[in-house]
Amino acid sequence: MKINKLYLGLLGFALIAPTILYPVFLMKVLCFALFACAFNLLLGFVGLLSFGHAVFLGTGGYVTGYLMMNTGITPELGILCGTAAAALLGAFYGKLSVKREGIYFAMVTLALAQLMFFVYLQAPFTGGEDGMQGVPRGELFGLIDLSDNMAMYYFVLAVFVFGFWLIHRTIHSPFGQVLKAIRENEPRAVSLGYNVNDYKWVAFIISSALAGLAGSTKTLVFQLASLTDVHWHMSGEVVLMTLVGGMGTILGPLVGAGVVVGIQNYLSGGELGNYLHIIMGAIFVICVLAFRSGIVGEINKVIKRNFSS
Amino acid sequence: MVTFLGINLFGLSGQLLVGLINGSFYALLSLGLAIIFGLLKIINFAQGALYMVGAFIAWMALQYMGINYWAALIIVPLLVGVIGVLMERYLLRPIANEDHLYSLLLTFGIALILQGAFTHGFGSSGLSYAIPAELKGGTKLPFMYLPNYRAWIIVASITVCFGTWWMIEKTKLGAYLRAGTENPQMMQAFGINVPLIVTLTFGFGVALAGLAGVMAAPVYAVSPEMGSNMLIVVFAIVVIGGMGSIGGAILTGLGMGVVEGLTKYFYPEASTTIIFLVMVVVLLLKPAGLFGKEA
Numbered sequence: 001m002k003i004n005k006l007y008l009g010l011l012g013f014a015l016i017a018p019t020i021l022y023p024v025f026l027m028k029v030l031c032f033a034l035f036a037c038a039f040n041l042l043l044g045f046v047g048l049l050s051f052g053h054a055v056f057l058g059t060g061g062y063v064t065g066y067l068m069m070n071t072g073i074t075p076e077l078g079i080l081c082g083t084a085a086a087a088l089l090g091a092f093y094g095k096l097s098v099k100r101e102g103i104y105f106a107m108v109t110l111a112l113a114q115l116m117f118f119v120y121l122q123a124p125f126t127g128g129e130d131g132m133q134g135v136p137r138g139e140l141f142g143l144i145d146l147s148d149n150m151a152m153y154y155f156v157l158a159v160f161v162f163g164f165w166l167i168h169r170t171i172h173s174p175f176g177q178v179l180k181a182i183r184e185n186e187p188r189a190v191s192l193g194y195n196v197n198d199y200k201w202v203a204f205i206i207s208s209a210l211a212g213l214a215g216s217t218k219t220l221v222f223q224l225a226s227l228t229d230v231h232w233h234m235s236g237e238v239v240l241m242t243l244v245g246g247m248g249t250i251l252g253p254l255v256g257a258g259v260v261v262g263i264q265n266y267l268s269g270g271e272l273g274n275y276l277h278i279i280m281g282a283i284f285v286i287c288v289l290a291f292r293s294g295i296v297g298e299i300n301k302v303i304k305r306n307f308s309s
Numbered sequence: 310m311v312t313f314l315g316i317n318l319f320g321l322s323g324q325l326l327v328g329l330i331n332g333s334f335y336a337l338l339s340l341g342l343a344i345i346f347g348l349l350k351i352i353n354f355a356q357g358a359l360y361m362v363g364a365f366i367a368w369m370a371l372q373y374m375g376i377n378y379w380a381a382l383i384i385v386p387l388l389v390g391v392i393g394v395l396m397e398r399y400l401l402r403p404i405a406n407e408d409h410l411y412s413l414l415l416t417f418g419i420a421l422i423l424q425g426a427f428t429h430g431f432g433s434s435g436l437s438y439a440i441p442a443e444l445k446g447g448t449k450l451p452f453m454y455l456p457n458y459r460a461w462i463i464v465a466s467i468t469v470c471f472g473t474w475w476m477i478e479k480t481k482l483g484a485y486l487r488a489g490t491e492n493p494q495m496m497q498a499f500g501i502n503v504p505l506i507v508t509l510t511f512g513f514g515v516a517l518a519g520l521a522g523v524m525a526a527p528v529y530a531v532s533p534e535m536g537s538n539m540l541i542v543v544f545a546i547v548v549i550g551g552m553g554s555i556g557g558a559i560l561t562g563l564g565m566g567v568v569e570g571l572t573k574y575f576y577p578e579a580s581t582t583i584i585f586l587v588m589v590v591v592l593l594l595k596p597a598g599l600f601g602k603e604a
Contacts, residue, residue: 049410096589099596103352103413104548111545115585236417243414277425284418288411
């Protein structure tokens with residue numbers, strides 16, 4: 001019950017936040033938080049490090065962007081199509097990558113993502129290096145004009161809450177328990193008769209679909225879909241967010257996304273902007289050496305209560 | 310124009326040569342990865358960045374200190390090797406008992422730092438490195454022109470690769486290395502200094518990347534991005550070959566370079582993606598990789 005109070009408190013804060021903080025910044029945080037939560041479902045709860053998750057973010061973004069610009073469908077349908085495209089790609093990539101474990105899994109996902117990076121780089125519809133610019137936000141259900149940042153913010157919040165709820169439900173379902181069992185001891189899960197690869201595959205699809213949802217939403221927020229979202233740097237960033245926040249905790253990716261996006265926003269304005277990648281790399285190294293549980297993980301240790309259970 | 314069955318032999322052999330050159334670098338880098346993986350069970354994400362650092366050190370040595378190519382061939386791998394030794398000793402060793410995932414993330418962070426630092430210092434456009442005077446010019450073969458420097462790269466990298474293979478398979482030092490791969494505890498019990506061997510192995514694997522960097526400097530533009538693009542391709546090659554054998558890593562590296570070269574000739578649009586597509590096919594047909602040993 002206490003945890004529910006925490007969630008309600010956060011939701012309450014999110015509802016009034018745009019009166020205190022810049023809404024576009026908050027939307028960016030929410031999109032990346034959803035992306036990181038989706039990623040963490042694989043890393044934190046199945047123990048699979050996908051190093052190419054940006055491909056799903058970017059695919060969702062491109063498909064939504066293309067449809068919004070060329071067909072004039074409503075944003076919720078655009079997002080739905082982007083999510084479905086990411087899920088489809090995830091179904092194919094997941095089937096391939098769950099054949100390998102551990103380090104190989106990371107390399108396979110990275111290489112598969114790079115494959116799509118080159119496809120998007122060459123394909124005519126993505127706009128190549130320039131990307132898709134000026135994607136219209138459209139009118140939600142044909143009624144609510146999303147070009148207003150406040151309306152957009154509450155829509156993004158609703159999308160995030162839905163994604164977060166879905167992940168929460170997945171983790172606490174019997175299915176999620178099997179995933180955790182696989183993370184803890186895969187041979188034992190196999191010996192208990194679970195088809196481990198199928199479980200990993202389904203988790204992969206859920207994760208890629210939600211990453212696609214984050215990407216689709218992000219495209220609407222920034223009215224832009226570009227190669228940045230498919231680049232391996234982006235895949236690295238989501239790993240960093242999860243690591244900073246605390247992998248395997250439910251709230252970790254949200255906190256991590258807030259911290260990383262906050263640092264990026266702060267640095268890109270000032271003269272330290274040139275050092276952005278160096279600083280990101282340094283945070284990686286420091287986190288791994290001294291801070292492996294992440295922010296939420298450390299808080300859990302201090303108050304001896306586990307938010308993830 | 311020499312043609313055979315409608316194929317322009319000049320064009321084809323030219324692309325094959327480019328393929329073999331790329332393959333030489335793939336082989337050197339994946340060999341380094343395989344050696345490190347054997348003992349440490351980690352993939353060094355910084356391998357590409359260290360290859361880039363190797364190229365930059367060679368460039369800086371020539372530019373600021375007048376150290377020529379031949380000296381750089383010796384000095385740079387040593388320097389990069391020292392960077393590797395320090396990395397292993399002070400960053401990787403403290404977390405050696407944690408999940409290998411963390412080591413991977415650590416090396417990724419180091420790669421970001423190195424790439425960011427060189428981008429900051431030199432910008433992202435490429436710098437050029439002159440081909441050494443001794444290797445300028447080329448040889449005219451019946452169906453193609455073979456630049457001497459390119460021939461040198463292929464010969465040198467194949468020599469280094471197979472020299473390394475011979476050292477690991479046939480010498481006493483190599484026997485220690487293989488024993489360490491099989492069972493480090495047992496080897497420690499026999500009184501062999503395993504941590505030292507681990508450190509030196511990491512240094513050597515990384516030095517190979519430095520060597521590749523020096524050799525690459527005159528053919529590719531020396532730029533901060535050169536390593537990361539290369540490394541992702543090398544990862545795909547490692548997945549294709551499987552990390553079971555040193556010889557497999559070398560052969561897959563060279564072979565994939567040739568495949569890439571052929572694609573550039575027959576269907577240039579797919580030349581950037583072909584190796585990844587081969588990886589997809591291999592994952593479908595033989596998930597453990599062509600030379601892989603695990604199930």
